[in-house]
Amino acid sequence: MENKHLQLNEYNQFRAFLEQQCGIVLGDNKQYLVKSRLAPLMARFGVDTLSQLVQKTLNVHERQLRAAVVDAMTTNETLWFRDQYPFELLKNRLLPEFSGLGRPLKIWSAASSSGQEPYSIAMTLAEYQQSRPGALRGNVQIVGTDISNSMLEVCKKGEYDALALARGLSAERRRKFFTESDNGMARVNDNIKRMVNFRHLNLLDSYALLGKFDIIFCRNVLIYFAPEIKAKIIAQFSQALNPGGYLLLGASESMTGLSNDFTMVRCNPGIIYQKNV
Secondary structure, X not given: OOOOOOOHHHXXXXXXXXXXXXXXXXXOOOHHHHHHHHHHHHHHOOOOOHHHHHHHHOOXXXXXXXXXXXXXXXXXXXXXXXXXXXXXHHHHHHHXXXXXXXXXXXXEEOOOOOOHHHHHHHHHHHHHHHHOOOOOOOOEEEEEEEOOHHHHHHHHHOEEXXXXXXXXXXXXXXXXXXXXXXXXXXXXXXXXXOOEEEEEOOOOOOOHHHOXXXXXXXXXXXXXXOHHHHHHHHHHHHHXXXXXXXXXXXXXXXXXXXXXXXXXXXXXXXXXXXXXX
């Protein structure tokens, strides 16, 4: 099958479509990324070239194709306990701070990809409760959201292959929190799965239906957005946080110049952002 690179004008049209649909900004000369992500869709949707696929995608009536394209372009790599320190901060600093809460503690993992982050949060909570029984008086509600329906299916299933399991998961945690399958896969135990509720959400849409949170993880996501969209998303996170709640961004992400709703808290290591009261 012919599968040439996109012409520059086609690539620019596609970039505009992607930014409008989900806020992601593709840089110059990222045609190779578009090709690698979209090539598997060609046979599925009966087109012979990448150019034809993109032209069909621009048609507003091609809803199924458009959803599949956004799905393919927004699926990102992830790993368990990514960067380690946010989960240590959660266990050693944030959870003790919320221990006197007389209601359920609510945590949101935004853009949760294939589920490693929200399940890592759930495992951290389980470890904290095991080491300090009764410290959290209410129960804990974790919400994991993503724009990709295929990723949400993976999240809900909670079953991972050897390659995914090898990325950031210790042997001890694998033994403690997973049930091994005969086919080399391992499934997240039910007590951990029950802690997380997965929902579809585009970060460009309203968050009102999710309710209010005490802690929001949105890590290594904002780097894909233009500054004005980052500012809009952070403003919506502020609305979704209870006063004094915390926002955790990725190690390379900063809120500088984007919002005055938060106070930066330097930790060792890492930085977290506390919503002003």
